[in-house]
Amino acid sequence: MEQVTIKNDFISLSVLDYGAIIQKLLVKDKEGKELNLVVGLENPKSYLDDHKCLGACVGRYAGRISNGGFQIEGNTYNLYTQNGVHLHGGKQGFAQKYWKFDAIEHREQPFVKLTRQSPHMEEGYPGNLKASVTYKLIDNSLQIIHEAITDRTTILNLTNHSYFCLDSTNSIDHYQLQLQCPEILETDNSLLPTGKLVSVKDTQYDFLTRKEIGKIRLDTAYVVSDSAKKVAELYSPVSGMRMTVESNQPAVIVYTPPEFGAICFETQNYPDAPNILSFPSAILHPGETYINKAVFTFDLVT
Template identity: 30%
Template sequence: MSAPSRTLVLRSDRLVLEVVTTGAAVRRLVLDDDGPVDLVLGHRDPATYDDDGGYLGATVGRFTNRLGGGRLVVDGTEHRVPPNDGANALHGGPVGWDRLAWEVLEEAPDRVVLGLTSPDGDQGLPGEVTARVTYEVAGDEVRLHHHATTSATTYLGMTNHAYFSLDGGPDVLEHRLEVGASAFTPVGADLLPTGEVLPVDGTPFDLRRARLLRDVLALDDEQLVRGGGLDHNLVLDGSGMRRAARLVGASGRWVEVHTDRPAVQVYTGAHFDGALTGLDGRPLLRHAGVALETQGYPDAPNHPGFPDALVRPGEALEARTTWRVGRD
C-alpha cells in the first residue's frame, strides 16, 4: 500500500486546487462563486486515497483505459497487464499509478510537480518509466502537463480521472455537455473498442451541440446499455491544443476542457453505488459526476488502425490539458 498522502494546496485569485500525493490525485477544485463551490468529486476522508480511491481525480497509467485481455505486443514479444476489469486491464491493472505514492519534486503557491519512477516490468510492461505530472493554477484555469520517458520501447498513456459535478447536487443529469468530436469508437459487450471509428451523426454521441445529459442517457441505444450510460471514447476534431468539451451545470457554472490529445473518454459514472462518500458527506450515487478523460485511444496496442501509443527511448509522452472554469 502507498505511504500516507500529503496534501498540496494551489491557489489563484479565483481557484483553489487541492492535490494528494497518492495517485497524484485532484481531491478538490474550488471556484469562488459568491462563496466557495466544489467542482469535482473527492473523498471526504483523504485517507481513502491511500486505500482505493476509485480513480477519483487520479493520475492513471501506465496505459489509460481498457486493454483487451491485458495483452499487448512490443517488438514481437507479448506482455500481459494483470486484469482488474473482468478479463481486461483497466488504467494499468490492479496496482496502477493511481494507487502509488508520487514524490513532490517542485512546489510553489500556484504550481506543483509530482514524479514517479515505474520500474522495468511494472504492470507487466517493459522499460523503466519516469513519469511527471505538473499542476498549475492561473486565474480561472488549471493547467495539467503529463510527461513520461522510458528506457525501453513500451506503450504509455496518462490522463487525469477527475469527475466534474458543477451544481453540488446528487447527480449531473441537469448538466449540458458539448464535445467537439465528429466520430467515436463503438464498444462490444465487454466495453472494449470493436476497432471501428464511426461518425457520431444520429447517435447519442453527437454532442457537437450541447445536449442535456438526462436526455442523452434516456435514449434507446445499445451502446448506452453496454456502458450503463456514456462510457465511450470520442475522437476529437482538429489537432493541437483546442477545446475538447464544455460542461455547463443548471447553476450556470461551467468547465471547458482544452487538450492536445486525440480523444476524450466521456464517462457518466454508472458504477457509483453509495459505497464512496463525497466531500459533503453524502454517498456518491449513479451519475454523481462526469469524467472527461483526455487520452489516446483505448486498447490501441491491439488495433493497428488506431493512433500509435508506443514510446521509444529518447522520445517522450507529452500531454497537455487545461480546465477553464467560470459561470455564465
C-alpha cells in the same frame, strides 16, 4: 500521506501524493461561495479504499487493453486482466501508487509537480519509466501536464480521472454538454474497441451541438475533431458554472458513473491502441518525451 494546496484569485487546488490525486478544486459560484467542482474524499486516508480512481493519475495505460497484453518489437508482454480486460494500468496502477512532490510554487502562476519512477516490468510493462504530472493554475484555468521518458521501448497512456460536478445537486441531468467529437469508437460488450469508428450523427452520443444530458449515461471513447481546440464544454444552469476542456490528445473518454452525479473527461489516446494498428500509436521510445496536456477553464455565465 501528504497534501499540498495551491491557490490564486480564482482557484484553490488540493493535491495528494497518493495517486497524484486532485482532492479538491474550489471555485467561487455566482453567490461568492466556494464550490468544490470535483468529487473527493475529506479524509485523505479514505482514498486507500477507493476503487473509482477519484481525481487520480491513471497509468501506465489509461483505459482498456485486450488479449491479456501486447507485443512490441517481437516481444509479448502479459498484463493482469479481469474478465479478459486489462484496465487502468493493472492490479495496482499509478492511481494506487505514492508519488513524490518534486516542485511547489505558491506565487505567480502557482503549480505543483509530482514525479514517480516506475520500474521495468511493473504490472508487466517494459522499461524504467520516469513520469511526472504538473498541476498549474493560470487565472481561471487548471493546466494538467503529464510527461514521461523511458529507457526502453514501451507503451504509455496517462490521464487524470477527476469526476466533475458543477453544482451541489448531485445530478447531471440538467447539465448542458457539447463535444467537438464527430465519432466514437465502436465497442463490444466488454467496452473493448472493435477498431471501427462510428459517426455520432442522429444517435444519443451526438453532442456536437450543446444539449442537456438528461438520462443519457456514458462510458464512451469519443474521437476528437482534428480541428478542435476546445474538446468539451459543460454548463450548469443551476450554478451558472461553465467548464471548457482543451487537449492535445486524439480522444476523450466521457464517463458518467452510476453511483453519483458527476462526469469525467479523460483526455488520452484510444483504448487498446497497442493492439489495433489503425489507432494512433501508443509506443514511447527511448529519447522521446511523452506529453499529455489538458486545460480545464472555469467561468460563470450570467
